[in-house]
Amino acid sequence: MKTRFNFPTRILFGEGVIEDMPPHLSAMGVKRPLVVTDRGLMTTDIPEKLVNLLRSSGFEPATFYKIDPNPNDQQVEAGTETFRNHEADGLVAIGGGSPLDAAKAIQIRINHPDPLEEYDDLKGGDARILGELPPLVAIPTTAGTGSEVSRSAVITVAAAGRKVVLFSPRLMPALAVCDPLLTYELPPxxxxxxxxxxxxxxxxxxxxxxxxxxxxxxxxxxxxxxxxxxxxxxxxxxxxxxxxxxxxxxxxxxxxxxxxxxxxxxxxxxxxxxxxxxxxxxxxxxxxxxxxxxxxxxxxxxxxxxxxxxxxxxxxxxxxxxxxxxxxxxxxxxxxxxxxxxxxxxxxxxxxxxxxxxxxxxxxxxxxxxxxxxxxxxxx
Ligand SMILES: [Fe+2]
Missing domain, CATH: 1.20.1090.10 (Dehydroquinate synthase-like - alpha domain)
Structure with missing residues (x-):
């Protein structure tokens, strides 16, 4: 029997740990992060606080929030365009599984020309996810998907009429920031x-x-x-x-x-x-x-x-x-x-x-x- 084990994600965990994140982002060489979040979280002050934290730490962030539950490929395309327009050099995804997964798909689309379904794990798409991906910091605000440490993302592809699973060790966030305080406002x-x-x-x-x-x-x-x-x-x-x-x-x-x-x-x-x-x-x-x-x-x-x-x-x-x-x-x-x-x-x-x-x-x-x-x- 041969197998391979891999537990490499760096995890910051604990109440208030989000405040400790900026130096880690700097160490990745990021200066102009794209903050990826969703419409639901935009109704709270969490994204604004994150953007303020980044600005006060010397970063020049932009925000993309047009992500719905069960994110689709069109939202990923729009996020990719925002990344390019901002000349971003990294991603900070905050929210539930939807923005975290969408950010992983944006990572792929930055330097992979084909439509997302071509990278479907079911078709062996992981072998086509190559090259350098922009670094991703993932900050969960729900306790569910675990996308902050996973190597997969699930995106609904309209043309295929189904959810496509993207799967590659390259999709593991460079840093997971798990701050339980961010989950307190989550409704029952x-x-x-x-x-x-x-x-x-x-x-x-x-x-x-x-x-x-x-x-x-x-x-x-x-x-x-x-x-x-x-x-x-x-x-x-x-x-x-x-x-x-x-x-x-x-x-x-x-x-x-x-x-x-x-x-x-x-x-x-x-x-x-x-x-x-x-x-x-x-x-x-x-x-x-x-x-x-x-x-x-x-x-x-x-x-x-x-x-x-x-x-x-x-x-x-x-x-x-x-x-x-x-x-x-x-x-x-x-x-x-x-x-x-x-x-x-x-x-x-x-x-x-x-x-x-x-x-x-x-x-x-x-x-x-x-x-x-x-x-x-x-x-x-
Ligand atoms: Fe699940």
Whole structure:
């Protein structure tokens, strides 16, 4: 057996740590950063504070904020143009997964001429991501995607009608700045949905095929942290311990999923593009169904997972029930029908789930339409 392990991202972590970021940016040779954020965060004072911090530290920043949830290739093109017009020499992305992922796609587009779908991981696009990319500092304001330490970005490509996964070690941010204070204002529903995304990353990484005990250990520990911290973070936004543990567990999830993800993410991606369900909610609803499905092939792993989830017994069924209890407790619906998914979406959902690469590392084979449909129906 041969494998390769990689945990290289530098992470600044802790309350107020954003203030420590400017010297790190200078050390990367950046003088004119493009701050990438989204419309939602622009309604808070967080981007303005960041820009003021950069200005007072001697940088000449510009801001690009025209990013929506589930960012698309047109927004990436607009951001790339802003980068060029500003003659920027680096990126500082702040927000949830959307601006962080969009910034990674902008990094590629700066010196890669082809349309984004040509760099789709499913087509072996990682081999085409070459050369020097502008440095990226990633500052999460949600505890969910872990994009600040991940080597992937998910962009909806209009022409392809689906989400394209960009994946390359070159996309790992040069620096992740994880400041829990930035997550305190996140509303309860967003805290709940993004937190379930983080849980999905850790559970899928733990259950994924492949030999990676480092990732497994990180993932299991993060599951334990989320089970305890997420209900508290949803209930009380300024619970310092809960916000700290959620941000850390979300970062841990993305470190762990270098091992791979699984069928939950393949089923969830089309639910966003076809049915408009948020990524975190789609994962939350599908996760217990997939844990039961995978538990039949991986009973031992399911037992370890059940333990981390503080389940009643060491079984996949009990693990799934713990996940449902957690979701119920933080006010999330448990069925796709309650999330507005229509029966007539099913054929399209199944076709797109099969096209998605995440299920390739699922521990139990699911690459046929019948199984994908059965999994969706299990969450109906
Ligand atoms: Fe995710």
């Amino acid at each position: 529903r967003l805290t709940a949905e993004t937190g379930m995304d983080a849980l999905s990353h850790n559970i899928e990484a733990f259950m994924a095929t492949g030999y990676h005990p480092l990732a497994d250990g990180i993932a299991l520990r993060a599951v334990s942290m989320i089970v305890r911290a997420l209900p508290r973070a949803v209930k009380q936004g300024d619970d310092a311990d809960a916000r700290r543990d959620m941000l850390m567990a979300s970062t841990m999830g993305a470190v762990a999923f270098q091992k791979g993800l699984g069928v939950v993410h393949s089923l969830a991606h089309p639910l966003s593009t076809v049915s408009g369900v948020s990524h975190g909610l789609a994962n939350s609803i599908l996760l217990p169904v997939a844990v039961e499905f995978n538990g039949e092939a991986e009973a031992e792993r399911a037992a370890e997972l059940a333990h981390a989830l503080e389940a009643q017994s060491p079984t996949a069924a009990a693990a799934a029930e713990s996940i449902r209890q957690l979701a119920r407790g933080i006010g999330l619906p448990l069925r796709l029908s309650q999330a507005g998914v229509k029966e007539e979406h099913l054929p399209q959902l199944v076709a797109k789930a099969l096209e998605d690469g995440c299920h390739l590392s699922n521990p139990r084979a699911c690459d046929d339409p019948e199984t994908m449909e059965q999994l969706y129906r299990g969450a109906w």
